[in-house]
Amino acid sequence: MSMQATLPRWADLVLLPAVCLGVALLAAAGVVYLVGQDPSKVIAVLVQGAFGTARGISYTLYYTTTFILTGLAVAVAFHGGLFNIGGEGQAIMGGLGTGLVALWLSASLPAWVMLPLMLLSGALFGLAWAAVPAYLQAYRGSHIVITTIMFNFIASSVLVYLLVNHLRPAGTMSVESVAFAPSAHLPAMHEALAWLGVEWPSSPLNLSLMLALVAAAGVHLFLWRTRAGYRLRAVGSSASAAQYAGIEARHQVLISMAISGALAGMVGMNEIAGVNGKLLLEYVSGAGFTGIAVALMGRNHPVGIIFASLLFGALFQGGAEVAFEIQGFSRDMVVMLQGFIVLFSGAMVYVIARPLAWVLALWTHKGRTHG
Numbered sequence: 140m141s142m143q144a145t146l147p148r149w150a151d152l153v154l155l156p157a158v159c160l161g162v163a164l165l166a167a168a169g170v171v172y173l174v175g176q177d178p179s180k181v182i183a184v185l186v187q188g189a190f191g192t193a194r195g196i197s198y199t200l201y202y203t204t205t206f207i208l209t210g211l212a213v214a215v216a217f218h219g220g221l222f223n224i225g226g227e228g229q230a231i232m233g234g235l236g237t238g239l240v241a242l243w244l245s246a247s248l249p250a251w252v253m254l255p256l257m258l259l260s261g262a263l264f265g266l267a268w269a270a271v272p273a274y275l276q277a278y279r280g281s282h283i284v285i286t287t288i289m290f291n292f293i294a295s296s297v298l299v300y301l302l303v304n305h306l307r308p309a310g311t312m313s314v315e316s317v318a319f320a321p322s323a324h325l326p327a328m329h330e331a332l333a334w335l336g337v338e339w340p341s342s343p344l345n346l347s348l349m350l351a352l353v354a355a356a357g358v359h360l361f362l363w364r365t366r367a368g369y370r371l372r373a374v375g376s377s378a379s380a381a382q383y384a385g386i387e388a389r390h391q392v393l394i395s396m397a398i399s400g401a402l403a404g405m406v407g408m409n410e411i412a413g414v415n416g417k418l419l420l421e422y423v424s425g426a427g428f429t430g431i432a433v434a435l436m437g438r439n440h441p442v443g444i445i446f447a448s449l450l451f452g453a454l455f456q457g458g459a460e461v462a463f464e465i466q467g468f469s470r471d472m473v474v475m476l477q478g479f480i481v482l483f484s485g486a487m488v489y490v491i492a493r494p495l496a497w498v499l500a501l502w503t504h505k506g507r508t509h510g
Contacts, residue, residue: 265404
């Protein structure tokens with residue numbers, strides 16, 4: 140019997156991820172104890188670093204923004220029956236598109252024109268980068284996992300080549316472009332809140348958080364409130380059955396990957412327009428791969444992805460505080476904690492689901508009996 144058949148929808152979306160997280164934290168606490176650290180102290184410092192101050196919250200939400208976009212990218216492809224692990228490359232190319240438009244036009248266009256153009260360019264670059272593996276999967280039979288992971292390396296090489304040979308100012312050693320004009324600057328959150336009379340500490344958090352939340356709402360509406368979303372999910376559930384019902388499966392492969400790539404490409408608005416103000420290397424820094432874990436943890440649902448992104452944002456920010464505050468606790472141990480969450484939210488989720496379904500059914504039966 141499948142997990143979907145044994146667990147109610149609410150339990151699959153809410154209870155199961157919570158239980159997986161709890162088991163992951165217990166396993167991580169055991170390892171932390173074995174290496175001579177106090178698990179309760181580590182968790183306390185992590186939570187304090189992530190949520191204990193306004194600045195900590197800002198950094199947590201800054202990381203969360205990127206993870207929402209990459210998590211949504213993975214989820215849309217998954218609902219179309221595809222495992223897109225090319226979010227890293229699509230985000231790199233999206234940032235390149237965002238940056239190129241800013242370099243070419245920001246000196247001559249106002250912000251109200253420049254920022255939408257940067258967003259559109261980033262989404263289109265990410266879409267185009269995802270469209271090639273999609274076409275190869277749909278019309279040539281190439282496996283999407285192989286092509287997307289190879290395209291990650293190609294995207295990284297393209298960025299390095301352009302920065303080193305064409306976009307880096309002459310006479311400089313830093314592998315980065317010149318700074319954009321002010322019109323290409325996406326306002327930081329503390330700047331936006333200052334317009335409303337609210338004082339907030341400066342941080343990398345910017346208005347792309349709103350963009351990520353709007354994207355999550357848009358993905359939900361598209362997948363569960365439109366015919367196009369239904370067709371995409373039908374192909375993801377059974378391509379042969381959808382084909383028999385008159386849905387062209389190959390078209391849905393292209394559509395799902397196009398939307399997925401566009402979502403990943405929007406990462407550039409957070410990293411390039413919102414924080415750095417110029418093109419540089421390593422602005423994605425593994426966020427595309429973290430998006431896979433976020434989608435798994437969030438059960439490929441936009442609401443779950445938001446909460447999973449917040450969790451990973453807290454791990455990134457709080458983990459940095461733990462590595463700084465607790466002697467002998469390295470950043471690698473924080474990566475270990477993330478690994479446990481990925482393990483129990485992905486590979487072990489079906490193992491946990493069966494006993495959880497049994498316990499839930501037993502509890503429900505007892506409730507009905509006593510009622």
